[in-house]
Amino acid sequence: MELREFSDGYGVLVAGWARDAHEVALLCGRVEYPFPEELTGSWRKVADDIRSYLLFDGDQAVGYGEVWLDDEEDEAELARIIVDPGVRGKGIGLELVRGLLGPALAAGYPEVFLRVRPENAVAIRTYQRVGFVDVPQALMDEWNAAQPVAYRWMRFAGE
Incomplete structure (x- = not known):
């Protein structure tokens, strides 16, 4: 498995991994299916604080995720993580999250969420399994106050 920087030619492929409206919502917060067309053409915006990656198994892209700096x-966040449904249940998600931790930790921030x-x-x-633990409930409540849904927030504590 190899983590590579995302290239725009894969946007439609990755968008197709969301199999229903619920999976679209899990990925990008929008409750639409199929994946919103205006997002497939510009899968990610180029920004200095967002790094997008694909996990490859040989020549096949099998996972996507972002690292937000x-x-x-003074922190990094792993975001928009999705695995090709054809290979789910085979440990790809575990490899993807471990792979995303590489650039997140290399950025030098003391915490990854x-x-x-x-x-x-x-x-x-x-x-x-990768080493993430829940943040304290009070902090979760504080962070969720500005969110459209109540998320479960986790921080990397090490494997």
Whole structure:
């Protein structure tokens, strides 16, 4: 498995990995299916604080995720993580999250976080296996106050 920087030619492929409106919402917060067309043409905006990656198994892209860098908060966040449905259940998510931790930790921030929908049990188990733990409930409540949904916030504590 190899983590590579995302290139725009893969936007439609990755968007197609969301199999229904619920998976679109898990990925980008929009409840639309198929994946919103205006997002497939410009999958990611080029920004200095967002790094987008694809995980490859040989020549096949099998996972996508982002690392958001936040100088103001002095932290990194893993975001928009999705695995090709044809290879789910085979440990690809685990490899993808471990791969994304590389550039997140290399950025030099003292903390790495992620947010996940509480009902996404498969993702939560994956994050826990990699070394993520829940932030304290009071902090979760504070961070969720400005969010459209109540996320489960986790921080990397090490494997």
